[in-house]
Amino acid sequence: MRRLAMTMALCALFGACTSVHSLAVNPSGIHDIGPDEGLVFGSIRVELTDEASGGIFAKDSKRFKYRINVTVPPEAKPNAFVTNLWQITVEPDQELIFVARLPVGEMNLGTARPEPLFGSEFGLAGSFEVSAEKPTYIGRLLLTLPASLGTFTQIDVSADNKLEETRSEVIKAYGDAFENPLVKLIKVTNDRARLVTGPGS
DSSP, rough: OHHHHHHHHHHHHOOOEEEEEEOOOOOOSSSOOOOTTTEEEEEEEEOSSSOOOTTTEEGGGGHHHHHHHHOOOOGGOOOGTTEEEEEEOBTTTTTEEEEEEEEEEEEEEEEEEETTOOOOEEEOOOEEEEEEESSSSEEEEEEEEEEOOOOOOOEEEEEEEEEEHHHHHHHHHHHHSSSOOOEEEOSSSSSSEEBSSOOOO
């Protein structure tokens, strides 16, 4: 209790703290779901094209992993001082299937950050819903990048439905709880995202 009280006091003094979680849970993490929690599953793919993005700081896109961030809107936060952030890291030209245990409500897509490209990220615009009723399939988030990243590079952002392939893989790892999910695909509100700061490494 003392540590929690001290943390909250420091958050209040210096601004909101960030609580970081993995967007992927292991099979044991899907049990004992609380009344304000739900399970979602889907996949993320970072796909590289042959197109190059110019500029004097252009970097090979294959050099990086891409960390995708999801945030909880203010109205769904468990308290006013902690910003809850979920993240998962994806390799280029690979599709990553995930299962996430999240608060019930609408989650926001945050950023896609090339790592270790310090200080650069793509701002994503979109959201998905988490339901307490039963697991929800949210689709495949597809990020299409040029072969190289330069200052102000833009990428394509979309979501599509790969339920059959994804569900079969999830059931193998997590069991039959995912046999008849709700289907509510990610809503992408801007299909283009720009690198907000130039590569510096």
